[in-house]
Amino acid sequence: MSLLTVEDVHTYYGKSHILEGVSLAVDRGEVVALVGRNGVGKTTTLRTIIQLSPPRSGRVTFDGRDLTGLDTHAVAQAGIGWIPEDRRIFDQLTVEENLRVALPPSTTIADGLSVAYETFPDLQEHQNRNGGDLSGGQQQMLAVARGLIGDNELLLIDEPSEGLAPLIVKRVSKALARAAKESTVLLVEQNLGLALDLADRFYVLDTGQIVDSGTTAGLSADSERFRRYVLA
């Protein structure tokens, strides 16, 4: 049984129909990429899964449990971490405080922090700086670290490479690879090369519907399969 299933969800923003019956599944331990052009509903799909934009119809299940209509904090507590596209670091909180917000009350603070600092030594160096003072790459590390220490089985990662210099993207993708080893990942990524590198399988989303899916094995970013819906 899949860890996460999304079954025929329809999501609206006000009157506009964003997701028109999206279905997908992610198995335990997999890294699945969700690709597609701008504005086709990739971010909304992730927001629908964590019930920040609850679907009007359809179902989301996680580990056999129906999440539809739950409060977002309950979804997060069930073991789903969200690393949003603009990273959403708490600017006025220090690096350490940003991490502590993400720690479940049951974990001891020292243990949680040491996991984050072992994975990202950079963060320890800046632990007392405000989140808003970090560089884009550091903020992305912090966002991933927040997802990792939250005791999550599934990470929803949205556009981690967006707005970062190529050199930084390399370091972030290393961090993501580490994250992928520890948990299941659903990754939204514009950078097809990066997405195919990390993912085992992929879905292509176009104007609110899944139009293609498959395994990434042997596929390259300029493959004919992406030409129509993703590239250009």
Place this chain on the structure above:
Amino acid sequence: MIDQFVLVYADALGSFFTPEALFGVLIDGLAKASLYVMIASGLTLVFGLMGVLNFAHGSLTMFGAYLGGLVLVMTAGGSPTDPAALGGFFLGVVVVFGALGLLGGLLEWGLIRPIYDRPPLYQILLTFGLALILDEIARIVVMFYGIQPISSWQAALATKPAILGRTYDLGPTSVPGLDLFQIGFGLLTIGFIWAFLTQTRYGLYVRAGSQDAEMARALGIDVRRVFTVIFALGTGLAGVAGMLLAWDQSWGASVPLAAETLLPAFVVVIIGGLGTVRGTVVASVLVGMVDAMTTWWFNEAITFTGLPEMFLFLILVIVLAIKPQGFYGISEVGGH
């Protein structure tokens, strides 16, 4: 005529710049600043996290003044001794904080929570209606017990202990004991809020939720429960502020105290920058000092009775005209 006028001002100016006068104004200003911090801090916490400008805040301060006054009258009424009055005061603080915190939590949970998905205007309107209801309930109850609702409740004022009623020689001038008590209590409150926000897990959640409630929820924080707790804390603080006012001759427990404290609280919170505790403290000191200074000038030279109160609102207008978001204000919370 003009000569005489100039003479009065020159005279006053001369006596203003003496150590006695300046020190007196400084202490008076700090005492007033403490009161402003007390009546505004709960409002700031609630606004910072929830974006709700609570119009019922003053009414809750008024409730606190009456309830605290009741505890004082029951423990130290008749012939107050210092230990009885001070003991009654701290017992009252606990009772008022608990009772008003509970009331605030219930109000948030029962009335405001159902309309969080609406524009912020509706939550503000709801608290406006609540203020009407609470004020009228207070009037009914107070009149039922034969107490005049318009003027200060004398029985509560009379419990002020002797050690706060006398003055103390301090540096160049003598200072009223109540001023020192208010300053101490104000500092204690700021310390309490600071410790809560920076040293507790809940305080961390509050700061995170104030900055980005959606992200906080996605990290597993039940932000709505945090809202309820903060609303309860804010109303508890409002009540304790009222308790502190019950001994102050120029305030005292009365039904109009609701509006009389609501407006200065608004001024302090707005010019400090909505929702920032630091801004509220700075604004309180500014407003307290200007209040003390204009009060001095009114007593010594200027015959216009409304001078301190007019300056209160002038500061609001001037600060907003120069810095549209207040001292530490960030971007707009909620649409117009």
Place this chain on the structure above:
Amino acid sequence: MALITREYARDHLIHLLVLAALAIYPAVYHVLTNGGAPTGMVALLPRVETMVAVLYFGLFAMSFDFISGYTGYLSFGHAAFYGTGAYFVVLVANGKVPLLAPETPFIWLLVLAGVLAAVLALVIGTFSFRLTGVYFAMITLGFAQVLYVFMRDWEYLGANPRDGIAVTGLTEGFRIGVPGVDSLSVAIGQLAGEPIDLFGSTLGASTVSYYAVGLVVVVCYIAMQRIIHSPFGRVMIAIRENEARARAIGYNTFYYKLGAFSMSAFFAGVAGGLFAGFRRSVTPENGYYFLVTGDALLASIIGGFGTLAGPLYGRLFDEGLREFLSKSGSGGGLLVFLRDSLGHPAMETVVIGGMTVGELVETFLNGHAPLYVGIVFVLFVLYVPNGMVGTVRDRLGGTCAKQLPAWLSDRLTAIVTAIRERVSGVRH
């Protein structure tokens, strides 16, 4: 031509109906209170004097809605304009305003009160419209409160400015009508107003004031209504819906906001002038205090925010309830009704805690209308957020004036068809 007239009449059918209802109210009240109806009904009817207050304060509430409900900028210091209009009228009558004689015709005073308020709004607005949201509401509140404190303590105004000022320099009533022509104008006021004989019956001073004040309020309403439906009004609504877009299209929204603010202040000033003209006195508390604006907000929310006419009905509800629960009970009210219908023994019955029915009413109801107004207000915010007029609009799918006639004729046609079918069915 005939078609246009008919369409116009149809569009304004609801306006005409409301006008007609307002016009016959004094007669209806007179008939009912003189034994034409059970006391229970009379207890609910506001007196004609109260209706005058509903009219002038309703105008103020509508002017508040004009700026706040249509542009979305909450003018929380709107009392500044109402108070200025009221103080201006009383001060001129007392000879305290330079260049204006106490005998200046009241109609001119109303216009000048409006202009003064409009100029004040230009000053306040120039500073305030650089701000938005809560900050805008608060800076306007600040301006109004500065004026409140100033007028409360300025000794030039009268012997005891804290208790307000009353007309002392003038004994005759303020006249509404053609300025300077006594035969074409009437005096208003509870005592200073004059009864008139018309078609063989006498209209009392309150009734005369009611029609005279009502005339000014209706003219002001029509003016505001025309502005809302003009291109200018459409920009106001565009600012409320999406100011950035209105600016992107090329409107200088600052000047539109300032203009709308100034216009609304004009009507608020006129409302304040009417209030002072009728009551012949004003205090800082009922002129400038922030709770005066609060009352306008209350009326707007209950009646319908952004509906223009709604606040008038909201105020009617507010005043009606206040009078129903008033302490004096003169002219009806709950206490009189209970005494009459239950009889003395019932009122003396002990219910709980040794309190009689009469004492309970006295303790919890009489004079405590704000409690019940507050409860109704909270219920409106929770369950009827669009207010009375706004909710009817939503049901009909357009403004009441446009949709109600169509809705009525649809229902009528349906009923007529149903009857026809039944009749023809019977025949067969």
